[in-house]
Amino acid sequence: MTAPSTQWFRVAALDELPEGRVKTVVAGHKSLALTHYHDQYGALDNRCPHQGGPLGEGAIENGLLRCPWHGWDYCPLTGKPPGNLAVDDALETFPVEVRTDGIYVELPDEAPHLRTITDVMAETMVNWGITHVFGMVGHSNLGLADALRRQEQQGKLTFIGIRHEGAGAFAASAYAKLTGKPAACLTIAGPGATNLLTGLWDAKVDRAPILALTGQVNSQVLGTGNFQECDLAAAFSGVAAWSSTVLSHSQHAELMTLAIKHALLERDVSHLIFPDEIQTQPAAEKAKASNPTGRITPLQIAPPPDSLASAVEHLKQAKRPVIIVGHGARFNMPAVIALAERLHAPVLTTFKGKGQISDRHPLGCGVLGRSGTPIASWFMNEADLLLVFGASFSNHTGIYPGKPIIQVDFDPLALGKFHPVTVPVWGEISIVVEQLKVALEGKTQTTDQRAEVAERWALWRAEKQRREADDRGNGVNSASIFAAMTRQIPGNAVISVDVGNNTYSFGRYFECEAQSVLMSGYLGSIGFGFPGAMGAWAAAGHERPIVSVSGDGGFGQYMGDFNTAVKYDMNIAHILLNNSQLGKISKEQRAGEWEVWQTSLHNPNFSNYAEICGGFGLRVTQKAALDDAIAQALAYKGPVIVEIIADPELI
Template sequence: MSDATDAGKAKQTVWYKAADRDVLPEGRVMPATCGVQTICLTHHGDQFAALDNKCPHQGGPLGEGSIENGYLRCPWHGWDFDPITGKPAGGYDDGVETFPVEIRDDGIYVGLEEEAAHVRTVSDVMAETMTQWGVRAVFGMVGHSNLGLADALRVQEEDGRLRYIGIRHEGAGAFAASAYGKLTGRPAACLTIAGPGATNLLTGMWDANVDRAPVLALTGQVDTQVLGPGAFQEIDLTAAFGKVAQWSQTVLHTSKHAELMNLACKSAILNRGVSHLIFPDEVQNLPAAEGAKAGGPRGRVTARDIAPPADALDSALDLLGRSKRPVIIVGHGARFDMDAIIALAERMGSPIVTTFNGKGLIPDRHALGCGVLGRSGTPIASWFMNESDCLLVFGASFSNHTGITAKKPTIQVDFDPMMLGKFHSIDVPVWGEIGVTVDLMRQAFEGTGGNPRWTDQRSEVAERWRIWRAEKQTRLADDRGHGLNSASVFAAMTRTVPE
């Protein structure tokens, strides 16, 4: 290192090896990464030079340009600069910064000022807030309009507070974040640039919206000063996400930045949906106010284990008490409460069938497991629904794909009151957290010794599976004159694929 002085302050110059001596032929240019900065390395005449890689016009990458007629030409708009001095052609004043170069035995070295200490930005405040709300995964693609936010996420990852997973298409990141929310009940984030990068999220965000998965969508945006006239990749992202996001806001210079992230996280978690934050490019790098504090969930979120109204619970218990062959149907909304639901089913001797989205919530090998109901289901599930005299439904949407009949006395339990009786009248709608409601039902039945009217249907479940498997066996040899049928293919896969 060598010292340089500027206005009385000592600054350090750090020398980076930019390239081997024989890599860059005369008359050529190339980009080179030195520390955290990309420079444009040129070879013109018998001289090497290092210039800022950004064209002052619109930031074009000069290292991807060419030397023509003695000038370095920007690949985007053809601006010309002296390849050694960086001065523009035609006497203009928008030249390019240059850096000292040394030719050493082992290569070409470029001297850059020592990297300045990191200045905390509004993006840092928001990223810190996000991690304090429990966001531990970001699926993203870094680009020109989200660099400030991406750097803030990098800092959080280096501190061990989150994991950043790079993706090759924004749609993949959206579906990954949606799946994370479904499986854990906690929000993950997806990061994109402006314009098409942001709109590529939409299908995955609709997946999260429909299945009530908490997700944070963090999208870049063009500079606020060029919003409106139609700048490159400018899209009205608020309108684009208007239906899929249950909460969407733009981060502005004057925003309360920690509070915006507080509301985004809170809305995603409590509303079980998509929260969307739009980050204009220049806002991301604004210095945070001195002493700005990150937010978090303390004092902002209440416990969600809310018990159902006593009258509704009593009505449900009464209907179950008068039934002989109750059947339990579980949907995607019951995925975190299956241990309690299975214990209740075992107490009642009642079969459990699942919706399509609830597939796998109870194994088919369980003594009360009856598979999936509906178009993608098994005849076992539909048989027990049709033979029941009461349906106890947890966390199901009553989609027409599943086809839960409206002809049976039904108890529907859901945390969302809008889902209760959404498609037709329900005999006993119960608004409450599913786990809490199941526990109250179990306690009530344990206190009375259960219901002697209930039929223990375990043996019937085993018999219906035997009938269905025998039917499938008869289909294996039925090729209908066209070779192997699908049943034989899936049977072979079942035998050979590991558990």
């Protein structure tokens, strides 16, 4: 019989462990308690057999190694308990050699990795095209994390370890908003999982596909009030379109496939719960990972003929139609713009749709609503028909229900959701647009409104220039900040914006060329801006500049994850408007004739903070320095904070 092969590992220097002491060392993947007692060294299994206590964190007292968790004693060299205690309680020991260059321990060669349930599920994830996971590795997800590590080792997956799970969920949401494809986020049980909820709700209400992977306590202690136990199925029931717990005899590849299918087809949140012990259980001998072949249908559904015919008739009669595009139309804009050009129709966007048509386009009119331009609202008021693609009709957008409206959406429940519309059209936008173009060929009599668009832009740009001159001596005005951003930010950039006065000013003043804009739209969650930029960087950071914009209140929510950006060398230029208050709330308190109360903020010097974290920081206090600072930030290779001291009144 051939003796098992072994390997020697150097685990400590000769002077590293004093007499009478113990420490934890690692040999390969094996954790050991290395002891030094009576001029001899011992190497013991580091795990106490009773409660799993780490013996290397214990102490040698009265000649015995004491477990730090419950005080059980062992001989520090032989691993045997004292007296006549059960031999079964003895620790496994390993040969030790003291050599000229250090202390060595001999271990048997590690057994080959046995494919696990979570290996099958991780393989299925990457087969379905999930390439990024944002998360935090912890004690109740270690088996799943190891399966993800193996996929990353093979170059099939990128894991980004974040500092707060909420930032991870926002990053995954932003990734999905930009690409239309799901990313995943990983957490432990209990508080790690519940920290995801805000970011998941953001994804849900903005129709962004996302996959949440949460650890859970062992199945046998569920329901007993175990440490960090939380009823995750109940906690996620409101936010997840689909949720399931992974069990020993589940169809594991099928569960992952169903999770991803629900996320993709419903453009929503899917959730899988992984009890701790399940994660390392061996997969069935012939278990195969799943993939999307034959499992998913194209989504380009055509509209009902009657709805399309009614829409065509209304467009034939229209003289001054206007097109309004929301976030749902973002992947179909070339076709929408071609239709607009055929109809001579001005194109307005919702705030979530900002940038989907260039503000330089002869028919582009900017944002409609509270975060918008007077150009967009003027053309809506002058229109005789509104053709709306992929918009939610939020009250912040202000689409006037008294106008004749043709609404197009892939979701039949979104049609006429808040009030009746003239013609609801259920269909995929790309198909509806193409069918409208064909049906309307040579049959419209619309007014060419390009000259009016140019006139309204000239009036608004003149007004913006007048506002740039405002100076109360209390910081830089918003018109100047966003004018400088308009001049400096490349047309192919992705811009992630936060919530607050900075956001309203961005919508109003920044002129888009071809930038993609990401935001927490329907949820309107403060803190989205910088984590959203991390998600954008993961999706497109190697091809496109990534910029984020926030106020001091928003950045303060997840500023710890600036360290994540430094760790992964993310090229993110963060424009931070510091007015030392929650300016939007102060404004609302004054508007409601309340006292302004508890909206002031105590801030660090954020540019110094960037430097402390290992990034680059710039501080701007004068309008004249804006362009140079933003240009420096965009040229820097790595994460940057441009802190601008902003006037809270000049927004």
